[in-house]
Amino acid sequence: MRTIEIFDTTLRDGEQSAGVNLNTIEKIEVAKQLERLGVDVIEAGFPAASKGDFDAVQRIGSTIKNSSVTGLARAQQRDIDAVWESLKGTAEPRLHVFLATSPIHMTHKLKMTPDQVIDTAVQAVQYAKKFFPVVQWSAEDACRSDLNFLVKIMERVIDAGASVINLPDTVGYITPHKYGELFRYVRENVPNIGGVKLSAHCHDDLGMATANSLAAIENGADQIEGTINGIGERAGNAALEEVAVALRIREDFYGATTRLKLDEIKKTSSLVSKLTGMRVPANKAVVGDNAFAHESGIHQDGVLKEKTTYEIITPELIGVNSNRLVLGKHSGRHAFKNKAVELGFDLTDEKLNEAFHTFKDLADKKKEIVDEDLFSILTNKQTEMTEGVGFTLERMQVQYGMDNIPTATIELKFEDGNVTRLASTGSGSVEAIYNTIEKILPGKSKLLDYKINSVGGGRDALAEVYVRLEYDGENTSGRGTAQDVLEASARAYLNAVNRSAQRSHSRGKEAVQASL
Numbered sequence: 001m002r003t004i005e006i007f008d009t010t011l012r013d014g015e016q017s018a019g020v021n022l023n024t025i026e027k028i029e030v031a032k033q034l035e036r037l038g039v040d041v042i043e044a045g046f047p048a049a050s051k052g053d054f055d056a057v058q059r060i061g062s063t064i065k066n067s068s069v070t071g072l073a074r075a076q077q078r079d080i081d082a083v084w085e086s087l088k089g090t091a092e093p094r095l096h097v098f099l100a101t102s103p104i105h106m107t108h109k110l111k112m113t114p115d116q117v118i119d120t121a122v123q124a125v126q127y128a129k130k131f132f133p134v135v136q137w138s139a140e141d142a143c144r145s146d147l148n149f150l151v152k153i154m155e156r157v158i159d160a161g162a163s164v165i166n167l168p169d170t171v172g173y174i175t176p177h178k179y180g181e182l183f184r185y186v187r188e189n190v191p192n193i194g195g196v197k198l199s200a201h202c203h204d205d206l207g208m209a210t211a212n213s214l215a216a217i218e219n220g221a222d223q224i225e226g227t228i229n230g231i232g233e234r235a236g237n238a239a240l241e242e243v244a245v246a247l248r249i250r251e252d253f254y255g256a257t258t259r260l261k262l263d264e265i266k267k268t269s270s271l272v273s274k275l276t277g278m279r280v281p282a283n284k285a286v287v288g289d290n291a292f293a294h295e296s297g298i299h300q301d302g303v304l305k306e307k308t309t310y311e312i313i314t315p316e317l318i319g320v321n322s323n324r325l326v327l328g329k330h331s332g333r334h335a336f337k338n339k340a341v342e343l344g345f346d347l348t349d350e351k352l353n354e355a356f357h358t359f360k361d362l363a364d365k366k367k368e369i370v371d372e373d374l375f376s377i378l379t380n381k382q383t384e385m386t387e388g389v390g391f392t393l394e395r396m397q398v399q400y401g402m403d404n405i406p407t408a409t410i411e412l413k414f415e416d417g418n419v420t421r422l423a424s425t426g427s428g429s430v431e432a433i434y435n436t437i438e439k440i441l442p443g444k445s446k447l448l449d450y451k452i453n454s455v456g457g458g459r460d461a462l463a464e465v466y467v468r469l470e471y472d473g474e475n476t477s478g479r480g481t482a483q484d485v486l487e488a489s490a491r492a493y494l495n496a497v498n499r500s501a502q503r504s505h506s507r508g509k510e511a512v513q514a515s516l
């Protein structure tokens with residue numbers, strides 16, 4: 001059976017989803033989970049894009065041991081140098097360099113002739129080969145490119161040293177049959193293609209990213225690129241969990257497998273969803289909440305008699321535990337630690353202890369603590385920011401009545417220990433809270449987006465709020481979890497402001513270090 005390599009780009013193309021902004025700590029947590037999932041390659045970012053991206057790629061490169069780490073670069077020395085600086089010293093530094101090959105992109109975006117594109121691509125790959133043992137070259141917008149041109153440029157970049165060639169469907173335009181043909185065509189027509197790995201990278205604009213990726217596999221692709229939960233630019237990328245599970249369930253047809261530990265899928269999906277704030281739709285294939293739920297009588301009858309009547313995937317395959325956990329207010333640290341490890345967390349004793357106290361407080365208020373609650377508490381602790389930066393919510397009181405104007409009184413503690421208390425009104429309770437916080441904060445802020453989810457089920461479920469703001473001219477996002485919707489809303493707002501403060505704090509530290 002063939003083994004298909006999995007190239008995960010959740011932290012690069014996935015982070016290109018509108019409204020998603022992960023900090024370095026969060027990216028490292030995602031990378032560690034991707035390593036546990038068993039992906040072959042992690043595309044950790046685009047180092048030339050920003051200092052934050054550079055740092056994240058560097059830290060992921062030095063943390064991850066069992067997956068290769070790569071970074072993206074345009075066909076420019078400056079971008080290639082940035083990837084090299086971030087990954088030199090890692091076990092197998094790997095570069096992903098791209099240049100568009102379609103007439104639309106070459107004419108309107110790059111403003112280059114086809115010959116200039118060939119020369120630029122060749123020079124970039126030759127330059128990269130001085131540093132990187134593995135160079136992957138992508139023909140951006142390959143699916144709207146001229147086939148003869150594609151064959152010509154592939155031959156040249158292979159000669160220049162590229163050992164992986166990616167044929168992305170950048171705008172989600174191709175259909176499965178045509179994508180399959182493209183892979184077969186280049187295999188048969190590029191003279192020096194023997195030994196080169198072919199990679200597929202699909203977008204979901206027409207809802208065909210998974211089908212197209214599978215068609216590429218049927219026609220000789222060696223590597224599939226995609227993201228967890230299918231997040232990514234515009235309508236997103238191919239969802240890796242769908243591709244990997246389809247290969248397993250239809251092994252009879254595809255005759256191909258991956259190295260993924262499929263029972264890590266659900267956990268990876270939940271982590272990515274939680275940290276990005278991009279909720280997985282209930283009916284999403286493989287990882288949606290309803291993926292294993294049977295609603296109608298005839299289906300339930302069938303499943304009770306024989307599961308396979310209506311279930312082609314077992315929940316256990318992707319790591320959904322059908323045994324429900326019973327951890328409650330009488331549980332102790334051992335059981336809590338045991339569960340944390342089982343859920344894939346590796347916290348210091350100090351953080352575990354703090355998470356344990358949060359769990360106990362919640363257990364006092366909530367009837368039943370389920371895995372989702374613990375996952376939320378432990379993820380918050382794992383990705384918590386540096387102590388002492390930003391504002392802390394000390395107290396909050398909200399008055400609401402159908403005939404009254406909602407009023408929020410809030411007490412915030414500043415980094416220097418000073419406490420400010422203010423009250424303000426709004427047309428609703430959340431608006432009253434945000435108006436009050438905005439009055440207390442020294443910077444100017446504007447709410448851009450607000451989303452609320454419930455964690456777990458039942459009327460006592462935790463509320464999880466995601467916000468996007470502009471704070472002091474910078475876009476930032478944050479999340480807050482609490483049993484009460486209003487408290488979660490306040491915490492999310494402060495988390496977004498604190499993340500922005502944390503970034504300024506790191507920039508300030510770097511400037512001081514640079515001046516020494």
Ligand SMILES: CC(=O)SCCNC(=O)CCNC(=O)[C@H](O)C(C)(C)COP(=O)(O)OP(=O)(O)OC[C@H]1O[C@@H](n2cnc3c(N)ncnc32)[C@H](O)[C@@H]1OP(=O)(O)O
Pocket residue numbers: 013016046048049050073074075076098099100109110111140170233
């Ligand atoms: C299909 C994809 O997903 S590609 C990856 C998309 N990801 C990103 O864009 C990452 C975030 N990007 C950024 O931070 C910025 O765009 C940067 C730092 C990369 C570049 O910023 P700027 O220098 O201000 O350029 P800007 O983004 O406005 O324009 C892109 C330039 O790169 C050029 N370019 C685009 N792709 C390539 C390429 N593969 N190789 C060389 N040049 C390229 C464009 O033609 C344009 O050049 P021009 O300035 O001469 O017209």
Ligand SMILES: CC(C)C(=O)C(=O)O
Pocket residue numbers: 013072098138139140141166168169170171201203
């Ligand atoms: C950089 C390339 C691979 C890309 O993201 C795309 O073409 O969609």
